[in-house]
Amino acid sequence: MSCVRTRFAPSPTGFMHVGNLRTALYAWLLARSQNGRFILRIEDTDRARYVDNAVEVIYATLERAGLDHDEGPDAGGDFGPYVQSERKELYGKYAKELVARGGAYYCFCEKHEDSGEEETPHAGGCPGHCGELSAAEVEKKIASGAPWVIRQRVPRDGATTFTDCVYGEITIENKVLDDQILLKSDGMPTYNFANVIDDHLMQITHVVRGSEYLSSTPKYNMLYRAFGWEIPQYVHLPLIMGRDAEGNISKLSKRHGSVSFENLVAEGYLPEAIVNYIALLGWSPKSDRELFTLTELAEAFQLTGLNKSSAVFDYGKLRWMNSEYIKALAPEKFIEMARPFADVAGTPLESAWDKIAALLQSRTEILSEIPEKIAFLRALPDYGIELFDNKKSKCNAETAKAVLTETIPQFAALSEFTLEAVNGIAATYAQKHEVKLGQPMWAIRIALAGQTVTPGGAGDIAGILGKEESLRRLDLALKKLN
RNA sequence: GUCUCCGUCGUCUAGAGGCCUAGGACAUCGGGUUUUCAUCCCGGCAACACGGGUUCGACUCCCGUCGGAGAUGCCA
Numbered sequence: 001m002s003c004v005r006t007r008f009a010p011s012p013t014g015f016m017h018v019g020n021l022r023t024a025l026y027a028w029l030l031a032r033s034q035n036g037r038f039i040l041r042i043e044d045t046d047r048a049r050y051v052d053n054a055v056e057v058i059y060a061t062l063e064r065a066g067l068d069h070d071e072g073p074d075a076g077g078d079f080g081p082y083v084q085s086e087r088k089e090l091y092g093k094y095a096k097e098l099v100a101r102g103g104a105y106y107c108f109c110e111k112h113e114d115s116g117e118e119e120t121p122h123a124g125g126c127p128g129h130c131g132e133l134s135a136a137e138v139e140k141k142i143a144s145g146a147p148w149v150i151r152q153r154v155p156r157d158g159a160t161t162f163t164d165c166v167y168g169e170i171t172i173e174n175k176v177l178d179d180q181i182l183l184k185s186d187g188m189p190t191y192n193f194a195n196v197i198d199d200h201l202m203q204i205t206h207v208v209r210g211s212e213y214l215s216s217t218p219k220y221n222m223l224y225r226a227f228g229w230e231i232p233q234y235v236h237l238p239l240i241m242g243r244d245a246e247g248n249i250s251k252l253s254k255r256h257g258s259v260s261f262e263n264l265v266a267e268g269y270l271p272e273a274i275v276n277y278i279a280l281l282g283w284s285p286k287s288d289r290e291l292f293t294l295t296e297l298a299e300a301f302q303l304t305g306l307n308k309s310s311a312v313f314d315y316g317k318l319r320w321m322n323s324e325y326i327k328a329l330a331p332e333k334f335i336e337m338a339r340p341f342a343d344v345a346g347t348p349l350e351s352a353w354d355k356i357a358a359l360l361q362s363r364t365e366i367l368s369e370i371p372e373k374i375a376f377l378r379a380l381p382d383y384g385i386e387l388f389d390n391k392k393s394k395c396n397a398e399t400a401k402a403v404l405t406e407t408i409p410q411f412a413a414l415s416e417f418t419l420e421a422v423n424g425i426a427a428t429y430a431q432k433h434e435v436k437l438g439q440p441m442w443a444i445r446i447a448l449a450g451q452t453v454t455p456g457g458a459g460d461i462a463g464i465l466g467k468e469e470s471l472r473r474l475d476l477a478l479k480k481l482n
Numbered sequence: 483g484u485c486u487c488c489g490u491c492g493u494c495u496a497g498a499g500g501c502c503u504a505g506g507a508c509a510u511c512g513g514g515u516u517u518u519c520a521u522c523c524c525g526g527c528a529a530c531a532c533g534g535g536u537u538c539g540a541c542u543c544c545c546g547u548c549g550g551a552g553a554u555g556c557c558a
Contacts, residue, residue, distance in 0.1 A: 011558055013558090043558065045558085046558070048557090049557070111556065167487070171486095172485070173485075175485095176486090176554080177485095177554095180555090181556050186556080190555090195558090211486095211487070212552055212553065214486065214487065214552075215485065215486045215552075215553045215554080216553070216554090236487095238487095238551095239552070243493095251552075277494095280494065281494070282494090284494090287506090288496080288505080288506045288507075289506095290494095290495095290507060290508095307495080308487075308489095309489065310487095310550085310551060312493060312494080314493050317493070317494065317507080317509080320507085320509085321508085327521075359520090361521095362520060362521045363519075363521075364520095392518090437517050437518085438518060439518095442517095444518085445517090446518090452519080454518080455520070457516095457517060457519070458518060459517075459518095
């Protein structure tokens with residue numbers, strides 16, 4: 001049993017937060033890099049939060065991200081069931097055993113109302129003194145039908161120390177630990193209990209989770225000890241933060257933008273890019289390399305590369321990384337992937353899509369920005385003649401007028417608007433008048449596009465627009481300049 | 483409030499006492515290539531939170547301060 005076993009234990013809430021995905025990624029990476037096993041467990045003990053279809057979202061996300069699991073509800077395995085709601089009896093049994101061992105007690109108090117200055121054994125514990133009830137009293141209360149929960153009995157004295165693979169040795173005074181609820185009144189376990197039972201039963205060797213669990217880990221260890229079980233290795237991960245409009249930083253959440261995997265994909269980020277990016281948020285390969293495939297990540301992964309401090313999610317860098325992945329795509333692949341985003345189906349642009357896509361590939365950071373990039377092809381924007389001013393190309397309204405006046409008849413005489421033909425006219429003009437090629441090029445491109453930044457040059461655009469529309473736009477520009 | 487953790491360029495990070503006049507990447511600024519836009523190439527700006535120690539020597543070790551985050555749920 002020296003084999004590394006890690007797990008990813010999401011709650012079916014309907015979407016996959018990138019923080020959770022990163023946790024899954026590191027757990028997967030740890031397992032794969034050690035030739036271990038990666039287990040998927042569904043933590044659905046909170047009936048109130050259950051969302052239909054949420055489990056499918058989890059499967060789909062893991063699959064698209066490339067994180068395959070060896071055991072799980074759908075994959076099977078020797079330690080099932082892998083869905084906590086199906087393990088309900090098990091937790092009840094262990095909770096009662098824990099009570100018998102003295103590590104927990106029945107509590108009959110009402111749900112927490114936060115009445116202020118209660119005299120509680122610990123911060124946030126049982127408000128009454130249920131832990132002091134005799135066995136006979138407890139039995140009587142249960143028999144009377146009073147609702148109950150089972151709470152962990154945490155000692156007031158002493159301190160608990162544990163070692164985390166990332167954070168090192170951590171000591172917490174027992175008196176600040178609360179008598180947390182292990183078994184809820186509906187008979188379901190809380191996360192705090194279920195994860196200990198399941199991690200032990202499923203023989204998880206490395207518990208990989210967010211650092212928000214750091215301060216409650218001593219309570220879990222008390223549970224392991226009370227049962228006489230071996231405590232797993234802990235790998236607590238730094239949190240992913242987000243920055244809000246005011247510049248305040250906090251745990252990344254919906255108010256920071258798109259934070260779920262499916263959101264990001266819908267915006268046109270490629271799954272591979274997302275995975276690559278989040279892998280580097282809190283972990284470093286200790287080299288300057290930044291672009292990794294999943295397989296390469298598994299080869300490079302080392303626990304020592306994990307960072308302690310939280311990391312701010314930077315959409316800007318993700319965009320850059322995404323653009324790298326887009327550029328690396330085979331052209332045919334890009335044409336196919338970008339088409340649904342471009343929304344050209346059924347429009348005159350559809351037949352030119354392959355050509356447009358070819359121009360777009362090196363100019364696209366996220367797929368969802370494509371419509372705005374090509375909007376000028378559908379309709380000429382309303383523009384002012386100041387766009388013809390460009391120092392570098394030595395172009396202005398004056399020279400543009402000269403260019404258009406002379407070249408429009410030549411364009412009109414063209415039988416076909418190919419890139420070569422259009423560029424040829426511009427080149428001839430430049431040669432004849434001894435000006436930079438940029439001068440006619442700039443003028444023609446602005447006339448064609450009505451905006452300064454365009455995907456592709458004058459010839460490209462003319463080729464897509466076609467003769468009729470190009471001529472119309474050139475004429476219009478000349479009118480503006482007159 | 484209490485407890486825990488964290489603190490290198492704006493952001494992600496390298497750095498495990500001398501290799502650091504602190505390296506890389508994103509962003510940003512400037513230049514070049516290109517038929518214009520982009521790609522691509524080159525260069526600039528930019529950080530060890532602060533104060534004490536320890537040491538011949540500290541970004542690296544210790545203490546304190548300040549700052550940030552997390553936890554404190556019959557949520558996970």
